[in-house]
Amino acid sequence: MARQVLALEARLRACSNVRAIGVRPNFMDYSQEEVGWIRDAGxxxxxxxxxxxLFDAVGKPTFPSYHTYKCTQDKIKQTALFQxxxxxxxxxRVFYGKRQKARIRDYFSYPFIAKEPRGSAMGRGVYLIGSDADLDAYTHDRHVAYIQQYLPTDRDIRVVVVGSRVVHAYWRIAMAGEFRSNVARGGRISLAPVPExxxxxxxxxxxxCGWxxxxMDICCHDGQFTILEANMKYGREGFRAAGIDYFQMMERMIDDGQI
Known part of the structure; x- marks a missing residue:
């Protein structure tokens, strides 16, 4: 019989070898039995x-790793780590406060990309800045400005790493007139071969990075591959397009001790 592992979040609830008990910020709301499961889990x-x-502090291993969670939806930390x-x-470059934001044009020429530095996903909070008016609209009432070089391309590559291996890679092609290739923004998935x-x-x-x-979202610019950002809450559309059963894959990786 396959071993059963313990999860808090519901992401793997469909896996037969995962017992998902939910997330309770008040630890005392877990039953005594559930507390025992948490303390005994490897x-x-x-x-x-x-x-x-908290689990890291008491030496309890997790999947995903503590380092993965530290950079989830935090573009500022991701950029610093890449650098x-x-x-x-x-x-x-990240600009803080009015004095720094006033110097954005000293570092970047139009067009460039501006993003929500934390908490955004699926292409939300990503802006193509092409004028002073666009920049004023983005920086208005915003303390932190996350500004990035614009790399003109109509596609990028999503590479999914689970454990220590690549489990899927595919192209995301932007719809006409859209600078973002996110599937949530109309991007199309292509299963054409991805460069090694x-x-x-x-x-x-x-x-x-310890993730x-x-x-990982990667694009090709001037013949070189470059990392745009990392998504720890990635969608499963690419798996469905390729006919990969995500939950069966995760079940096998748990059973094999890969994660």
Whole structure:
């Protein structure tokens, strides 16, 4: 009989070998039986950002890793980590307060990209800034401005790394007139072969950054592959398009001890 693992989040609830008990910020709301399961578990799956650091503090392994949760939906930390590790990444700078925001044009020429620095996903909070009016609208009443070099392209590559291996890679092609290739923004999935160099870059970046459940977004600019951002809450549309049963895949990886 396959071993059963313990999860807090419901992401793997459809897996037959996962017992998902839910997330309760008040730890005392867990029953005594559930507390026993948590304390006895060799690893906790999908503990959420709230519990990941607490489990790390007491030496309890998690999947995804504590480092993965630290950078979830935090573009500022991701960029700093890419820069620290020397990984290819578009020119990016964060500006704080009125005095710094007034100097954005000293560093970037139109057009460029502006993003919500934290909490955004699926292409939301990503803006193509092409004029002073666009920039004023983005910076108005915003303390932190996350500004990135615009790399003109109609497609990018999503490479999904789970554990230590690449489990899927596919193209995302933007719809006409749209600068974002996100499926949620009308992007189309293509299963055409993905260059090995892009896959290798994603795998290396995930390893260097300590991320073990991530969708890396990569584009090709001037003949070089570069990492746009990392998505720890990636969608499963690419898996469905390729006929991959995501939950069966995760079940096997748990059974095999890969995650």
């Amino acid at each position: 690893k906790i799956y999908y503990p959420t950002a709230f519990y990941a650091d 620290l590790a020397g990984l290819p990444h578009p020119k990016t 160099a892009a896959v290798a870059l994603a795998q290396r970046a995930a390893q260097v 073990d459940d991530v969708g």
